[in-house]
Amino acid sequence: MSAKEDKELVIDFLNGNEAAFNLLVRKYQNKIYWYARRMLGNHSDADEVTQEVLITLYEKLNTFKFESSLSTWIYKITNSKTLNLIRKQKVREFMSLDKIFNKSASDDIINDFENAEKLELLEKALKQIPPKQREVFVLRHFEELSYNEIAEITGKAVGTLKANYFHALKKITELINNE
Amino acid sequence: MNEERILKYLSDLMNEAEKSEFERELSTNEMLRAEYEKIKNGLNELKFVPKTDETYFRNLPVNIRERISRKKKKKYYRTFVATAAFTVLILFFILPQNNKDNSELLQTNFDFTYNIDQINEEIYSNTSLDEIAEGFSLDRYLSNLSKNVSPEEVEEYLDEEYAGIPADLILENLQISDTEIERIYNELKKEKFL
Numbered sequence: 001m002s003a004k005e006d007k008e009l010v011i012d013f014l015n016g017n018e019a020a021f022n023l024l025v026r027k028y029q030n031k032i033y034w035y036a037r038r039m040l041g042n043h044s045d046a047d048e049v050t051q052e053v054l055i056t057l058y059e060k061l062n063t064f065k066f067e068s069s070l071s072t073w074i075y076k077i078t079n080s081k082t083l084n085l086i087r088k089q090k091v092r093e094f095m096s097l098d099k100i101f102n103k104s105a106s107d108d109i110i111n112d113f114e115n116a117e118k119l120e121l122l123e124k125a126l127k128q129i130p131p132k133q134r135e136v137f138v139l140r141h142f143e144e145l146s147y148n149e150i151a152e153i154t155g156k157a158v159g160t161l162k163a164n165y166f167h168a169l170k171k172i173t174e175l176i177n178n179e
Numbered sequence: 180m181n182e183e184r185i186l187k188y189l190s191d192l193m194n195e196a197e198k199s200e201f202e203r204e205l206s207t208n209e210m211l212r213a214e215y216e217k218i219k220n221g222l223n224e225l226k227f228v229p230k231t232d233e234t235y236f237r238n239l240p241v242n243i244r245e246r247i248s249r250k251k252k253k254k255y256y257r258t259f260v261a262t263a264a265f266t267v268l269i270l271f272f273i274l275p276q277n278n279k280d281n282s283e284l285l286q287t288n289f290d291f292t293y294n295i296d297q298i299n300e301e302i303y304s305n306t307s308l309d310e311i312a313e314g315f316s317l318d319r320y321l322s323n324l325s326k327n328v329s330p331e332e333v334e335e336y337l338d339e340e341y342a343g344i345p346a347d348l349i350l351e352n353l354q355i356s357d358t359e360i361e362r363i364y365n366e367l368k369k370e371k372f373l
Contacts, residue, residue: 025240033236034228047235054243055250087364094367115229122225142226147191166190169222173186176221 006070014062021061025054028071031143032078038138039082039131041123043108049085053078068152075143075153079135086131125175129168136161137168185215189222 006027012020032053037046056077064073110116126134139150147158154161187193188201204211 022240025243029236029239050239051243051246054239055247058243058247084360087360091360091363091367109232109235110229111232112230115227118227119229141222162190162192166186166192169186169190172225173182173218173221176225 007066010061010064010066010070021058024057024070028057028074029054031071032074035075035078035138035143036082038123038126038142039079039134040085041127043110045085045089049078049081052081056081072149072152075139075145079139079153083131083135121179125172128175129171133164133168133171136164137172140165181211181214182218185211185218188215189219 006024009020009024013024029050033046033050036049036053037043040046040049053074057074064070068076108116110119126138129137135154136150136156139145139153140147145153147161150156150161151158156164184201188198193201205215206212
């Protein structure tokens with residue numbers, strides 16, 4: 001779907017057509033979920049972020065000025081909510097005096113066993129990368145965005161992103177080789 | 180050595196001369212090519228998307244609508260309570276000046292207070308720990324941290340303040356702004372707690 005269609009959907013929604021919002025949700029929900037999931041490593045947190053992003057979208061679409069693509073704007077919101085949740089969890093872990101929260105896999109939405117196992121390994125590996133490296137790795141490797149797009153989303157310089165991506169690749173490669 | 184160069188190439192960290200040299204070598208050096216393919220394939224294998232329970236994504240728009248409507252309702256209640264409280268206050272100051280009968284004034288106040296209590300009850304039953312968490316003082320918490328208090332003391336402070344409500348539950352329901360989360364996170368990092 002082109003950017004023009006995004007614009008049309010946003011305008012329709014702002015003119016009171018609620019169905020246009022549902023179309024936007026349908027279009028972006030998977031992207032939001034999988035970005036959050038790879039960043040956070042479990043369904044329950046990814047679900048929380050996905051819902052929050054979509055609510056923010058509903059409430060703030062009237063402030064979107066089309067200065068960037070809608071997709072970039074949505075990634076920006078998702079990235080910021082994801083990083084905030086990671087920070088919040090670190091603070092919470094500290095406040096709970098080192099109690100570690102293991103999210104239950106019972107409410108997961110993955111229903112093919114082979115890939116569930118692979119995903120678990122991947123999530124474990126991603127968790128070993130610092131969030132700053134993880135964000136650029138996920139955005140470039142999985143979402144296939146350019147450094148310029150990632151710079152727009154994260155607000156970081158392209159040079160910094162390249163260095164972070166290099167370190168992330170190094171660690172991931174190491175982890176793959178050790179598997 | 181080769182791995183470092185391959186990863187630099189994949190990260191686009193090479194300058195034009197290094198890049199051309201690497202690409203030239205890649206077409207002539209079989210060992211380098213094999214290593215490059217191995218790394219690239221390993222990374223590409225991570226790009227799978229598992230099959231998911233379709234009902235989750237199908238129900239997502241409905242869940243979002245429900246949350247938005249709950250949020251709107253809560254906001255409406257809050258505004259209503261604030262308006263009612265403000266009206267009581269205004270009546271309290273204005274009515275005596277208009278020489279209203281005192282008993283009438285008391286009755287008006289009673290009615291408003293009664294309604295506010297009713298609404299408050301409804302808010303609490305709808306919002307669980309939200310309101311409690313709003314009273315959480317970040318500054319006091321942070322000032323405790325900078326005094327190098329022990330984890331036991333932090334726990335004691337939280338117990339005193341929140342009568343045994345687990346700290347993580349408070350934080351979960353805490354409406355902290357993004358800037359505040361960043362501030363706490365940086366503060367904890369600075370103090371080497373994280």
